[in-house]
Amino acid sequence: MSTILTIAQGVYQRLMKSRILYVIVVFCLFAIAYSTLYSAVTAGEETKLMKDIGLAGIAVAAMLISIMVGSTAIPKEIESRTIQTLIAKPVRKYEFILGQFLGAVYVALLSIAIMAVGFIIILAIKTHALNLVMFKPLILVCFEAIVLVAVSVLFSTFCSSMVSSILAVVVYIAGHLSYQIPFLVERAGNVVTKFVGLLLYYVLPNFQYFNVKAPAAHGICIPWGLIFGVILYGAIYTAIMLLVSVAIFKNKDFA
Amino acid sequence: MLAIKTEHLAKIYKTGGKETKAIQDLNLEVSPNQIYGFLGPNGAGKTTTINMLLGLAAPTTGTAWILEKQIGDIEIKQKIGFLPQSPYFYESFSSVELLNFYGKIFKIPRKERYKKIEELLDMVGLTDSRKIPLRKFSRGMLQRIGIAQTLINDPDLVFFDEPIAGLDPVGRKEVMDTILNIKRQGRTVFFSSHVLHDAETLCDSIGILDKGKLIVSGKLKDLLDPKESLEEYFLKLIEKKRGEKT
Ligand SMILES: Nc1ncnc2c1ncn2[C@@H]1O[C@H](COP(=O)(O)OP(=O)(O)O)[C@@H](O)[C@H]1O
Ligand SMILES: [Mg+2]
Numbered sequence: 037m038s039t040i041l042t043i044a045q046g047v048y049q050r051l052m053k054s055r056i057l058y059v060i061v062v063f064c065l066f067a068i069a070y071s072t073l074y075s076a077v078t079a080g081e082e083t084k085l086m087k088d089i090g091l092a093g094i095a096v097a098a099m100l101i102s103i104m105v106g107s108t109a110i111p112k113e114i115e116s117r118t119i120q121t122l123i124a125k126p127v128r129k130y131e132f133i134l135g136q137f138l139g140a141v142y143v144a145l146l147s148i149a150i151m152a153v154g155f156i157i158i159l160a161i162k163t164h165a166l167n168l169v170m171f172k173p174l175i176l177v178c179f180e181a182i183v184l185v186a187v188s189v190l191f192s193t194f195c196s197s198m199v200s201s202i203l204a205v206v207v208y209i210a211g212h213l214s215y216q217i218p219f220l221v222e223r224a225g226n227v228v229t230k231f232v233g234l235l236l237y238y239v240l241p242n243f244q245y246f247n248v249k250a251p252a253a254h255g256i257c258i259p260w261g262l263i264f265g266v267i268l269y270g271a272i273y274t275a276i277m278l279l280v281s282v283a284i285f286k287n288k289d290f291a
Numbered sequence: 292m293l294a295i296k297t298e299h300l301a302k303i304y305k306t307g308g309k310e311t312k313a314i315q316d317l318n319l320e321v322s323p324n325q326i327y328g329f330l331g332p333n334g335a336g337k338t339t340t341i342n343m344l345l346g347l348a349a350p351t352t353g354t355a356w357i358l359e360k361q362i363g364d365i366e367i368k369q370k371i372g373f374l375p376q377s378p379y380f381y382e383s384f385s386s387v388e389l390l391n392f393y394g395k396i397f398k399i400p401r402k403e404r405y406k407k408i409e410e411l412l413d414m415v416g417l418t419d420s421r422k423i424p425l426r427k428f429s430r431g432m433l434q435r436i437g438i439a440q441t442l443i444n445d446p447d448l449v450f451f452d453e454p455i456a457g458l459d460p461v462g463r464k465e466v467m468d469t470i471l472n473i474k475r476q477g478r479t480v481f482f483s484s485h486v487l488h489d490a491e492t493l494c495d496s497i498g499i500l501d502k503g504k505l506i507v508s509g510k511l512k513d514l515l516d517p518k519e520s521l522e523e524y525f526l527k528l529i530e531k532k533r534g535e536k537t
Contacts, residue, residue, distance in 0.1 A: 042395040046381070049392075053383040116379050121440065124345040124373040124450075125396050126365050289348040291339065 039127055043135025044142060047109055051143045057101060061147050064097035065154040072158055083163050087170065087253035090155045094148065095177050095249065099208055101147045102181040105140040106188025107200035115196075119290050130282045137189050137278060144181045148174070172263060173252040179270040180246040184208060186277035187241065193284045210236075211243035241273050292359060294448050294479040295321040295344065299353035302339050313339040315503045317353070321481060321496070323447070326474050328490035329483040330525070331500035337483035338376055340500070341452050345373055358447060369397070372441030376452040376483075378433060382426035386417050386436050389425065390443055397444040411439040415469065431462035438469055449473060451482035455489050467493055491521040499525060506532050 051057065071093075072086040113119040113136070122132065152174045159167045187207050191200035214237055221233040245266045248258050300317040303310055314336040321327045329337050342348040344355055346362060360367045380389055387408060394404040412418045415435040420428075425436065434454065441449050451470065455463045470493060474480050484490050490497060491511070498508035506528060507514065515524050 038398065039396060042392070045395075046392050049388070050381055050383050116382075117375060118379060118381055120342075120345075120347055120375045121373065121378065121380070121393075122396070123347055124368065124371070124375075125393065125444075126368040127396060128365060287349065289342070291342045291348040 039131045040135045040138060043122075043127070043132060044138035047136055047139025048142050051105055051139070056104070057143065057147060060097050060101055061150055064093050064151050065158075068093045068151075068155055069158050072162060083159075084253055084255075086159065086162060087167070088249070090159065091170070091173055091177075091249040091253060094151045094155060094174065095180070095247075097151060098144065098148045098177050098181045099184060102140075102144045102184040103188050103201050103204040103208070105143050106137075106185035107192045107204055108197040109136040109140050110189065110192045111195075111197035111200070114290070117290075123290055129285050129288075133189070133193070133278065133281050133285055137185060137281075140185045140189065141182055144185055145178055148178055148181060169255075169257075170252065172258050173249045175263060176246040176248055176266055179267055180243055183241050183243075183246075183270050183273050183277075186274040186281075190277045190281045190284075193281045193288075207240065208243065211241040212247070213244075214240045214242055215244040242269070245269060292323060293320055293356070294323040295319060295327075295355070295357055295481060297340075297344075297353065297355040300340070300343060300350050300355055301352045302336075302343060302348065303351045312503050314343070317505055319498060319505060319508060321479070321498075323479045324474075324477065325495035326470065326480045326482070326493055328494035328497040329481060329500065330487060330490055330497055331483075331485065332529075333485055334502075335485075335500040336503040337485075337500055338452055341373075341450055341481075341483060345371075345450065369444065370447045372444065372446035372449040374434075374437045374441050374449075374451045374454055377457065378437040380425050380433065380436065380440070383424055385422050385424055386412060386439070387421045389436060390440060393440055393443050399444070407443060407445075411442055414442075414472075415439045416465075431458055431465070434458060434462065434466060435469075438466065442473070446478060448479045448481065451480065453483055453485070455484060455486055463489065487521045487525055497521075499528065501529055501532060 068090045071089050110133070113122065119132070123129070152171070156167060156170060159165075159170065184204060184207075188200055188204040191203045195203065217233050217237040221230050221237075224230050224233065248262075252258060297317050297319040300314060300319075301312070302314045303312050305311075317336075317340060319340075329340070331337055339348065343350045344357060344362060346368075350362075355362045357367045358370055381392075384392065390408045390411060391404065394407065399407065409418075412421055415438055417432065417435055417439070420432065425433065428436065438451075438454070441451070454466050454470065458466060467489060470480055470482065482493075494511055496508070496510050497514070499506050511521075515521065
């Protein structure tokens, strides 16, 4: 275990030295602050809109950061051949993968946490109340980020960081739309179309599960049972992504 | 006890329908406590061999033992050090951060690790540039931190892939002195080079590789005539071997 954590810590240390993360986090916070503090909307509508914008902003920034850190960690080690020095030390390939994954996840969650705290503070300034219910949708944003890091890591075991990040964005978008597949499939006459449709439906991560932003912004209470169910789904999906990554990596040469 | 032993080791690369026999039927024996020079022209298969020994590439056929343990056993890696060809390290790390990271990989306790880091930085003369990110390092400095990194775990056997290539005369001399020093500490050194002159002054034994085949291996003093340089011997040998084939 400690080898994995050492590798994760290394990933984290190096990521914290790159400025791009700070840029995204700070930009996101500014965008939320600007659009909420200066929005000229009638009272009442106001806080609902603020919450909508804030949550959406954090979700988009979280997506960008997750894909960025997830799809660059491994290719960086391969392209700069630092992986050779590391694998020649007592490091198993699965420890290497899990270390890269955990380091990337840590950075993604840290960024989300900073944005979340900033968001709650901005909300508090505007509404003079602590909107702690906002943490519920944010928890799911965190788990969506974990799944997205795992998806990016999987792509990055066989693609360059550029290709992996593009594929991860495609999966992100498709994963948010895939909940509509069953309705479309019902109408499709062709058996092959049906089969491909359902296959996609089950293979793609169902990101719409993680999206409870709208009801949360409208003040509808989200039951904890639902949240835990989604977390479990995310955990299983992540575990599968990592198992496949390890399997792909196992027989790879680093020459 | 042998430091390294390979048995019918072979690697065939298949790229785009083309087969490259990078290493064929390699049977190598390296005894401990010496400097072994693994020599041969570019493309002979030196790096491929080292990569297989370190588990970076899987042999197509054959197997090998390092310090009496078969490759694939992760235990081996506790006792070896490795400097890749034209090495490159995490460029945002400083020397201290890099050595600390690798020290943690070996699970060296903190106090001991810090002491070791100071010792190694002193040994390779990087104490004053300890905080500078590696991206600002010159080729020679990178090679020196690379060598320091191989010793963090007090290895019995150290692999250097082309450690002297691409360095200026001063850098070459420094690296060669360091390698001699490492041997004096009681470690076995296995290094590859296509620069024969350097090998001659450094090695106790050599193996010569050409086109994926080991054409000779043994103690330097047994192989060479008293007045013959390694360069002359090498050219003679390669000519002879290549002549045989055609
Ligand atoms: N990853 C690879 N894919 C295909 N061919 C390779 C690969 N690595 C090395 N080779 C080929 O194997 C041969 C031996 O290369 P190498 O071991 O790097 O030689 P050396 O280190 O002695 O210069 C060369 O012909 C090289 O082109
Ligand atoms: Mg080489």
